[in-house]
Amino acid sequence: MIQGHGGNIFGLAEQLGCRPEEIVDMSSNINPLGALPGLIDHLRGRMDRIRVLPEVDARSAARAIAGLLGVAEERVLAGGGTTQFIYAACAALASRKVLIVGPTYADYADGCRVCGIEPDFFLAEAKHDFALDVERLAAALSGYDTVFLCNANNPTGHLVDHGALLSLCTRHPRVRFVIDESYLPFAPADRSHSMSGCGLDNVAVLWSVSKIFGMPGLRAGFLVANTPVIDRFRRLMQPWSMNSLAQEAVRFLGTDLEAVAAFIDRTRAYLAEEGRRFRQRLQTGRLILYPSATSYVLIGLPADRTATTVCRTLAEQRFLIRNCANFHGLDEGFVRIALKDAAVNETVARHLLAAVGEKK
Known part of the structure; x- marks a missing residue:
């Protein structure tokens, strides 16, 4: 299991001898506007639910997400975060040879290794702003049965054109594509x-509901697929995974879809302005x-600075902030910063410029 995820404020607080609350976490890609309005109050009023077992399959939560996404309920499976599905994917799909489109989230590779598979990588390049060449990827698919692809991508923020991605998947029906859309709600x-x-x-x-709705600690994620794929994953699910x-939080999301849509729109507008x-x-x-279509920015450092020293x-x-050296395809030349409020963004920009030898 990789230990280099973003968001480890507890480890840093221990190193610095301070309280976790004193640290501004710009390494974890969470909505800078916070949680969906009303969500925390809703949960406060439902604390007694911890005295009884939850729904064994979180069916009502899956139903809420189906409504939000506009898909049939039977095409949605609920789990304890998308991580649960990432680590189950190779077993569920009986994968033998896996290609990971990167540089990207390290858990895809770790999930493969749990199943005894050493994945190969198809890497986008810095000289092309980490834009994915879909046709070059298509030409590289021979022999692979499973592809992991994050869209919008973490940590680069690149968004693959929908038409090109749909064409790719349609033209290669024997390849199973696991497409992680955890950051897609941030994109226009x-x-x-x-x-x-x-x-x-x-x-x-x-x-994922963790990123856009600001609730990563609750560990709620979903798989959306046709019934045969859902059934493959369902056989590997443990009871009470969520x-x-x-479950209460996700059901709350489903009670007012207009409010959810308005919150996402506000988030996008805020990110567009603050990102600029x-x-x-x-x-x-x-x-x-x-370039990034998300709430975070991948930053290339000057040659005389390393991510370790800057962080x-x-x-x-x-x-x-996020040291990107443990992303396959990146190195000590890259950091990633997730946007917060305007004052925090300005302050961290000033410190970053100072760290690389620029005037504040």
């Missing part, structure tokens, strides 16, 4: 980019800010 017009409604038998979509409060300001603040020549410098100021 996410519904038009989602593969959740494509109806292809070889596509399994991972959908706890009572997580943040990029403008850091465009000094020493840093490379790669350490910012940590001393109580800012936690």
